[in-house]
Amino acid sequence: MRSTYKIPESVLVVIYTPELEVLLLERADKPGFWQSVTGSKDSLDEALELTAQREVMEETGIDTQVHTLTDWHLSNIYEIYPTWRHRYAPGVTQNKEYVFGLCVPRSTSVTLAPREHLRYQWLALKEAADMCFSASNAEAILQLQQRHK
Template sequence: MPAYKIPESVLVVIYTPQLDVLLLERADKPGFWQSVTGSKDTPDEDVLETAIREVGEETGIDARQFSLHNWQTSNIYEIYPVWRHRYAPGVTHNTEHVFGLCVSSRLDVQLSPREHLQYQWLPWKEAADQCFSASNAEAILQLPDRI
């Protein structure tokens, strides 16, 4: 039996005090830019643990060294058909928990090459425009009101 992804994930908007936002380009979909995202590893993994783990895996940043906040916002969205094979048969929707991580400055990032091709820091409005995911863009657009 294949190990299916759990349809519960985190979205972590990483930003600086100047509201520069980190975006990552997906390796499996070049041209698709996003914030850190990732699913829970186990059903009982706390979403805060998921956020810390995913930030570390995807960027090399230790989120515990900075200001990580659960924005107490969840989005339920339809999983893109191109990625549905990763989930159990019949699973069509995912619940995404939104976090913000304020880092001190535009940090150098250590990408996971199997997940991302490159990264960029952009001013928040430009970052929102660059995102392929509507929920990711919306989270970034909320950033000035969240700090």
């Protein structure tokens, strides 16, 4: 049974091209807030890779089975923004985020979930990192050059 509260474990999926352009999405609930694909586990027993696959499909329409989804074996613990804390159980103030990467051709079609995102854009690494509102998202993007082989 799914809890009425969000689980404070989530994924961050940096979607990028072989040329190291990064896909960023603008949040519908916070216009001007740009980010990579993110999302919480739907259940305590949902595997993180399945969470990443589901979130990428829901938010962009990109099928991770066609491309290589990579677990970066990196996690971050961060303070949940006060504006979103009501989604979590009382007293929950931190979230653990697990980072994945997904390399796709630049020609990959992106279909946004209109309730979640307004627009998308492909940006160079530094420009994408500078545009992210989340520090952990920006840091993951900047690590991409060393991780992409």
